[in-house]
């Protein structure tokens with residue numbers, strides 16, 4: 001395990017910007033950043049991104065772009081202009097879409113004189129099981145489809161992926177040490193699982209090769225979010 005900056009990104013899966021910002025203010029001193037997903041972004045738009053940034057925090061914009069390369073490139077450029085540090089695309093968009101996303105991030109950031117955001121590929125959603133995959137015409141087993149999409153994404157120039165904690169070992173060994181691997185499904189032994197079935201503790205996930213941890217309910221649904229964030233950070237030597 002080799003962590004330089006605080007790897008914890010808190011998923012702000014809350015219905016309104018006010019509720020999200022109240023949590024963000026409490027936990028910002030203990031975490032590396034916040035994940036803003038479809039629910040919060042469609043409620044609060046660019047304004048909620050900048051409100052979170054005004055706390056001094058990094059933002060992971062998790063909108064999972066999947067469209068023709070030209071459209072994705074333009075959305076990535078706009079997200080880069082929001083100064084976010086990470087964003088997601090679907091690997092299933094294919095090599096041309098992935099290349100267009102990565103090129104757009106690099107070129108837009110260069111024009112702004114900032115570091116390019118990390119574009120992360122989503123492989124197979126964990127809501128997809130073998131039956132769901134077959135119904136969209138994919139006959140491989142889930143793990144092989146994850147590995148195939150991940151390899152294709154790396155060959156197309158992507159520098160990072162979102163993955164389940166249980167995929168970390170395999171992806172790290174197939175794809176090498178440079179790749180960023182961002183994982184949700186993180187629970188301390190004392191946390192409720194909620195709907196997460198395949199979970200790992202924060203230390204285990206970092207040891208298995210995760211570079212960032214996305215943690216939602218164990219922090220924002222805690223009776224004391226600041227304390228919850230502080231104690232997870234302390235458990236990985238970050239507080």
Ligand code: C5P
Pocket residue numbers: 011013035037125126127164184185186194196214215216217218
């Ligand atoms: O509350 P919890 O810690 O389970 O939140 C995890 C976050 O990561 C949520 O924003 C969820 O949408 C996201 N996520 C996940 N599992 C995946 C992909 C994303 O839990 N396979």
